[in-house]
Amino acid sequence: MADLLVDWSHTNDGDGDGWADQVGAGGAINNLVTAGTTATAGQLVAVRGVKTGAGAETWVFQQTDAANPVVVVGVLVATTNTTIVAGDIVPGLRNGSSTRAYAQTAGNAPPSWTQSSGDAEATGFANFYGLRVAVNTVWGNTSGVLGLNFEECSFEISIRNSAADYFNLGSLNNNPHEAQYKNCEIDLSNNIGVSIKMLGRGGLTEFIGTQFLGNTTVLVEGTAQVGRLHFYGCDYSAVTGGNLVDLTSIGGQTEIIFANCKENATPPGLTTDTSTGTYRVERRNCSGVTSKSSGSVQDYEVNTEAGDIVEETTVVRTGGADDGAAGGFSYAMTPTTGDTVRNNHALISPWLTVWVANTDTSLTIYFANSLAESSPTNDLHDDQVWIEVLNPSEGGTAQHTFHTSQMDLLATPADLTSDGSTWGSGGNNAQKIVTTISPDYEGVLYARLHYAPASTTTLYLDPFPEVA
Numbered sequence: 001m002a003d004l005l006v007d008w009s010h011t012n013d014g015d016g017d018g019w020a021d022q023v024g025a026g027g028a029i030n031n032l033v034t035a036g037t038t039a040t041a042g043q044l045v046a047v048r049g050v051k052t053g054a055g056a057e058t059w060v061f062q063q064t065d066a067a068n069p070v071v072v073v074g075v076l077v078a079t080t081n082t083t084i085v086a087g088d089i090v091p092g093l094r095n096g097s098s099t100r101a102y103a104q105t106a107g108n109a110p111p112s113w114t115q116s117s118g119d120a121e122a123t124g125f126a127n128f129y130g131l132r133v134a135v136n137t138v139w140g141n142t143s144g145v146l147g148l149n150f151e152e153c154s155f156e157i158s159i160r161n162s163a164a165d166y167f168n169l170g171s172l173n174n175n176p177h178e179a180q181y182k183n184c185e186i187d188l189s190n191n192i193g194v195s196i197k198m199l200g201r202g203g204l205t206e207f208i209g210t211q212f213l214g215n216t217t218v219l220v221e222g223t224a225q226v227g228r229l230h231f232y233g234c235d236y237s238a239v240t241g242g243n244l245v246d247l248t249s250i251g252g253q254t255e256i257i258f259a260n261c262k263e264n265a266t267p268p269g270l271t272t273d274t275s276t277g278t279y280r281v282e283r284r285n286c287s288g289v290t291s292k293s294s295g296s297v298q299d300y301e302v303n304t305e306a307g308d309i310v311e312e313t314t315v316v317r318t319g320g321a322d323d324g325a326a327g328g329f330s331y332a333m334t335p336t337t338g339d340t341v342r343n344n345h346a347l348i349s350p351w352l353t354v355w356v357a358n359t360d361t362s363l364t365i366y367f368a369n370s371l372a373e374s375s376p377t378n379d380l381h382d383d384q385v386w387i388e389v390l391n392p393s394e395g396g397t398a399q400h401t402f403h404t405s406q407m408d409l410l411a412t413p414a415d416l417t418s419d420g421s422t423w424g425s426g427g428n429n430a431q432k433i434v435t436t437i438s439p440d441y442e443g444v445l446y447a448r449l450h451y452a453p454a455s456t457t458t459l460y461l462d463p464f465p466e467v468a
Helices: 100-104
Strands: 004-007 044-048 050-053 057-060 070-074 112-115 120-129 132-134 138-140 146-151 154-156 166-169 177-182 185-187 194-198 201-208 211-213 218-222 226-232 243-246 253-259 269-272 278-286 298-304 307-312 330-335 352-356 361-369 385-391 401-404 428-437 443-451 459-461
Touching: 243 278, 269 278, 269 298, 330 443, 352 361, 361 385, 361 443, 385 428, 401 428, 443 459
Parallel strands: 004 044, 044 070, 050 112, 057 120, 070 120, 112 132, 120 138, 120 146, 132 154, 138 166, 146 177, 154 185, 166 194, 177 201, 185 211, 194 218, 201 226, 218 243, 226 253, 243 269, 253 278
Antiparallel strands: 278 298, 298 307, 307 330, 330 459, 352 443, 361 428, 361 459, 385 401, 385 443
């Protein structure tokens, strides 16, 4: 049983059907029964009908009880029940159909809210299910305390074709915020090249199983603000050129992750990274094709202010890492000019893992570089490359012991150990770092490599830690 029944189609109540009409400025959803009456923590609100408005509006919900969000559920336009049953709820995307498709069937449409002018935003602690939202300029969660979850909803930022139209994320008021868009559709068909703008200040927005429609050249554009933006299992194959992310304008800390997503058959680049801020943009196991052995598969790529890391399938170490499908691979680590500092600010590899026994163990990390073969002249030093290790040996607890091969700050740099391994064409001056660890119990060892050469020389890292 819903706590509140709201009909977006009416302007005046009094028909006696048990459904309250939207009133208040522009018919905003925050005025759910009469002007000034709002949903309280934990209430279930059922919404039906079609709402058309103009001017800026904000969906405001309670901002004090994060554990009990307001739940707004879309029901079919033909629903007359005052006691909501399962058959009244908009089917959404779970059954393999498009939420928007139901708008084409009389009596079987989701509730639809269309705004012809001005910006639209939501704030507070609330969960939304099965709504269709079409706006003229900006949809965003941009003020107040944010704890929003949208599931099986459809968003259209496509009423007009303007560079001012965008899908905005974050809180402009330095308030904590978190938002999720699960199994949604976001249509930017008429947008001029920019899909999402990050205007948040420190919050997290996640897109999970969401499809981005419309022919765009950039999926995310950063601004002077900061934030975290994660995409898991999404479809952004409509992005046909350029780069997924434009970070030209960011000035703070930004983290963006793409994981297990569907891309265009010709994958876009990852980042336009001319920013002066600090950032990390990661793409892993995303592809527009079905064969992992295809050259167009982007298995792993990271862009940071310190440099880039890209999976490499030519310059690989014989007997090194092999994924069992595409074959051998390495990580090509290329620093940004002037952005790494020897023995200090470094380009850092992902954590590498290996299972170790509870006995003294020799750990070896192998690497080569892109300079001409000339050892020791072009060998790397211990103030340019070092490793950090976490191994299971802290008093038998789950805590791991930390080790590092980083040289002492006041020591004289020395060449790292040369190695006789064979690398693919372009991988020269093979070297290794060897350290001994003493696990208290068997378990997973974690290791990562820091690279800080104060140059743009590429280091090729074998991601397979060797233990003996």
